[in-house]
Amino acid sequence: MTAWEIKGWCPGALRPMQSGDGLVTRIRPPLGRLTPQQAQAIAEAAQSHGNGIIDLSARANLQLRGVTEASHPRLIADLRAQGLIDPDIETESLRNLIVTPFSDAETNALATTLTAALTRMPHLPGKFGFALDTGPRPVLTDASVDIRVERATDGRLILRPDGHPLGQPVTDLAKDAVDMANWFVQSGGITNGRGRMAALIARGTVPPGCTLAPADPLATPSPCLHPDGALVALAFGQMRAETLQALAALGHELCPTPWRMLLLVGATELPAIPGLITDPTDPILRITACTGAPGCPQGLGDTRNLARDLALHLAPDQTLHISGCAKGCAHPSATKTTLTATGQGYDLIRNGTAHDTPSLTGLTPQAIQDHLKALHAPYL
Ligand code: SF4
Known part of the structure; x- marks a missing residue:
């Protein structure tokens, strides 16, 4: 039995999920990419039918936040006109596919x-x-x-x-x-x-015929100019509709990735658009933070404002996971340093997940800042 709710399903566009700031409506880009026109339509829909905030999910989908029961049908109609909506919920829920950018x-x-x-x-x-x-x-x-x-x-x-x-x-x-x-x-x-x-x-059960090793994987890339285009990052995978609108206006196809980054296919320079991170050394890229309170109804504390404050204090090789509750959605596996909101401040967990035993409890944001250097000292 866990203290947090496990939903066991992912939201879609036709089956949105209630969150602290309205319905989360997830768009699964067909074949893993968006035309500039589709990206523009999503940005307009986020402004007209949501609260203008767009998330990039860990499965390379786009989520519109702040949608209401009243605005959802109009949102679906606008996106359907762009070929972004499946015929029914079942087809949508089966289309769980990430395509390499x-x-x-x-x-x-x-x-x-x-x-x-x-x-x-x-x-x-x-x-x-x-x-x-x-x-x-x-x-x-x-x-x-x-x-x-x-x-x-x-x-x-x-x-x-x-x-x-x-x-x-x-x-x-x-x-x-x-x-x-x-x-x-x-x-x-x-x-x-x-x-x-x-x-x-x-559990030791393996399908027959598995005999071939895959090629060595590449490390997750950083924001950069890539032979296939420009890779740009979003703080915590979130952007305003205006940022997506500016990206769409560049005229490139967009590939959402599971790395909180978008690939502008064929772009030959990194765009200077507010809300994008193009500097691979930006410390915000080394902090993982879920939605937290108040956007997530299960959140027991703020995550992203705290992350922005703490980013100023991170050493160049320090990383951090900040979780709004013990569920640890943004990083389910162990990290060197995790802060978990508890409703009575933040727990600090070393080399564990958001729900592992903390080494410090009840920390205030100020106390975390004060502790930060010592917290990371063992890893320097
Ligand atoms: S980990 Fe974050 S996003 Fe997940 S349920 Fe808790 S507060 Fe919400």
Whole structure:
């Protein structure tokens, strides 16, 4: 039994999730990219039907915040006109696919094939997802998904169950992906409607034919000019609609990524737009902070204002996770230093998750600042 609520499903556009600041409406970009016109429409919809705040999720989706029951139908109509809305909730909830932003013509064709195959999947848990990571080397290794399409060291396509080091050679992507999902269901991967591939693999159950190792993954990139375009970051993965509008006006396709960054496809210079981070040394990039209070109804304290204050005090190699409650949504795994809001200040956890045993409790923001140097001293 946990002290926080586990929803077990992800919001969509057709099935938004209630939050502290209204409905969170999640848009899943078709094939992992947005045309400038679609990006412009999303920005306008955020202003007209939400509170103008747009999140970039850890699954490379865009979330409009502050939508109301009254404005939601008009929002859907506007986005549907741009080809951004699935025909129904079931189709939307199955389209849990992250596509590498560094795609080529083959990847784009595979994305179309895999998207079509998703409609033929068995009934899967709400958080079950796929990654199409078919650049020369994987870049989505840290993204939370269940079935990965990657390249083996010899360039062949493989289907790799998350949590297992090896994958199956692909002969027919659509059929093979559906077969692996069926294997997951038939092998007991689902309990009470929930389950993840990595958990099944950890129990020693592995699909047949997994013999090929993927190519070595690349590290998560920083904001930079990349051969495929300009990678720009957003503090905590959040931007104002005006920022998206300015990006859309540059005329490039946009690829949301799971790294709180957007790729402006084909851009040859980093744009100077308020709200974007283009300096890879910006300390805000080394702080992970969830929505916290008041945006999240489960939040027991502010996270992002505190993060902005603490960023000024971080040493160049220091990192920090600030969580609005013990659920730890923004970084479910362990980090060197985590601050968890408790309603009575903040707990400090070293080398653990947001719900592990703290080494200090009841810290005020001022006390955290005072402690910061000592907190990180062991890691300097
Ligand atoms: S970790 Fe943050 S976003 Fe997640 S439930 Fe708690 S306050 Fe909300």
